[in-house]
Amino acid sequence: MIQVENLSKSFTLHNQGGTVIPVMEGAAFDVAAGECVGLIGASGAGKSTLMRMLYGNYLAASGHVRIGGVDVATAEPREILALRRETLGYVSQFLRVVPRVSTLDVVAEPLLRTGHALDAAQARARELLARLNIPERLWGLSPTTFSGGEQQRVNIARGFAYDYPALLLDEPTASLDATNREVVLTLIEDAKARGAAIVGIFHDEAARDRVCDRVIDAAAFTPGMAA
């Protein structure tokens, strides 16, 4: 489902004398459908950079990221947008939404964008918000005013509302209590069971051991940091 091939990345800081910082070289791995791969490595090893490159958020210097038939490293913006809409979900650590939109609509949006009926989309959103223990009285409010933990759970609900064939998870269990952590891990196991290919970053080792089939050390792709 996900094939990464000889991927490299460097940042050029034009406003600091054109300094070039190579951050990744020769990254290569595959993730099959129904498989969950954990990215590990010390802070700064490039886990988040790699995730962002998989999502098309960072531009690759060279190499390929093939997801569902699209090479994210070279695709046109509209191809990446279609991929993100239909195929590739991303649960980041930060919630970025239009102010004023209700939590229910935020969670239902990925379903509406893929042509699901409003009723069905909202029903699914309610179910997820309830499972993640977001009090019902908050559903009509914008999540921009919520606490960090609540925002994190809204983000997860949004990421799991639509059944993406491929999922990127950035610290999905961080700052969650035991009950909600269990709900999220179950969601991940369910996604694997329906055949989703998942790449995740988990600092929570127990969570990683439970859901990941194998791990990849990002340090192996970091120039000058290879183990």
Add this chain to the structure above:
Amino acid sequence: MTPLLQVEGVAKFYGARVGCTDVSFDLYPGEVMGIVGESGSGKSTLLNCLAGHLTPDAGAVRFDTKTDGLRDTVTMREPERRMLGRTDWAFVHQHARDGLRMNVSAGGNVGERLMAVGARHYGSIRDTATDWLGRVEINADRIDDRPTAFSGGMQQRLQIARNLVTGPRLVFMDEPTGGLDVSVQARLLDLLRGLVREMGLSAIIVTHDLAVVRLLADRLMVMKDGHVVETGLTDQVLDDPQHAYTQLLVSSVLQV
């Protein structure tokens, strides 16, 4: 898939000074593209060339017309271009008073485009106007008030209703949230996003506000001194800018 708008080598000069030059891109149905850059970067000149308000000195602006497919709107006859301007295209001005008739009621403002394309039934024109005022969150009982009695945010929403009432396929927006309070901006952005999704609109939004494009635009084009210096997915350009100018632009934004 046929692009809705195909722009090729568009250039506009003001004497020896470059307005914009060598601009090419394809816009596909349903896409929202942002054009950012500082004042004088040529983004408004480009928008006006695309919308037929200015005649470019070079290049082609092909629009996928309903009847004849891709047609160059630069060489098209003026009546045809103006017809596009009140049917398939819409233009939202930064200042609502440039896009509204200030001495005509809200209902008349919304109804004008309908009457311009032949609507001759008062009752149905009024029903459509009422419906559109509702969609842009203006109370139906304000239908006979003139825009001069409206707040800035309401005027801007009225301008949007007036433009979208004929179901255009391409909307040009010039700083649509400029000059509005932050809370009013948020409401307008939410409204625009909803309308874009519901109506499957394509849009080109010129702004200098990076927060606006992050929320509204799928794609971004960065302009400086009349040239396009960078294009790409909005979040990619903002989070991983490649060009020196874009890096400067992104790093100059105040974080809240």
Add this chain to the structure above:
Amino acid sequence: MTDYNFAYLDEQTKRMIRRAILKGLAIPGYQVPFASREMPMPYGWGTGGVQVSAAVLMPEDTFKVIDQGADDTTNAVSIRRFFQKTAGVAVTEATAKASVIQTRHRIPEEDLREDQILVYQVPIPEPLRFLEPSEVETRKMHSLEEYGLMHVKLYEDISQHGAIATAYAYPVKVEGRYVMDPSPIPKFDNPKLEMAAIQLFGAGREQRIYAVPPYSKVVSLDFEDFPFEASKADHPCDLCGATDSYLDELIVDDDGGRLFMCSDTDYCQGRRAAGHVGAQGVPIEEDAA
């Protein structure tokens, strides 16, 4: 005769105006710009109409002038005397006897014939001016037949008054092409715009001439659910009893006593001479007419 050139204007100017008139007749409803001359009367007193009359008058013509239907107002009398003096033409108050009729704000009640010319005095020739102040833009709208704005004005009428409240200068479309301001005639007169006579419109200050050739199709703009209505006061003429003529309302005493009478004085006079008597009218003797 006098020392004036025939009908005051010099021959070159009359030729220029006739060319504008011919162009106007060739493109019904289209506003032809012309080099309006200074006339020995103020703008607003019919300088456009006077120039058109001067260009069409022939020595054998019989000339009539009406102002809001009346032959005896200051304005009508001055213009009639002006051409009496400068052209030496015969003048009349009888509609049927006139070959050229200059009018302000009315069309005579009596049907006009093919051998007659009706000349209108026009204050503002541009029907779109009310909503679009730019001349460049209104010209473009005419040339591209973009007339949606005209209906916006009628829409505003209905939304504010519950009906199309425009009572005069009611916009029309001529021969399915140009939207035209018929000058400030009451909309009661609009159906009469389809007539046998030549109609010429002159706007002196705005320097425009336009025309409606005989038997042209002239349609008053409206909405399907608010159709055009040629309305008048719902009353017969108190002097001659006519029920088919446009009426003026007069307050006749300090107690609000009212009198309705035909605005077309020649028409009213003719009916009374024929023996018709209205509610407040008295029969007139033949010699008193």
